[in-house]
Amino acid sequence: xxxxxxxxxxxxxxxxxxxxxxxxxxxxxxxxKHTSKVGRVxxxxxxxxxxxxxxxxxxxxxxxx
Numbered sequence: 001x002x003x004x005x006x007x008x009x010x011x012x013x014x015x016x017x018x019x020x021x022x023x024x025x026x027x028x029x030x031x032x033k034h035t036s037k038v039g040r041v042x043x044x045x046x047x048x049x050x051x052x053x054x055x056x057x058x059x060x061x062x063x064x065x
Contacts, residue, residue, distance in 0.1 A: 005049040012043060015062060037063055 020032040020041060032041045041062050059065040
């Protein structure tokens with residue numbers, strides 16, 4: 001199994017390319033919505049890389065993985 005380290009800013013770029021946009025920001029958490037997909041995705045924007053489980057969950061919620 002390969003563990004990929006991704007910063008929150010890199011993940012936001014990927015999500016925005018997929019059509020997600022920042023709906024609102026609450027503290028250090030960006031909440032994104034999609035124009036056609038249902039639901040909301042929350043990305044914690046901190047200095048360190050996202051944990052693999054957190055990254056997997058966000059991608060699953062976004063319908064990317």
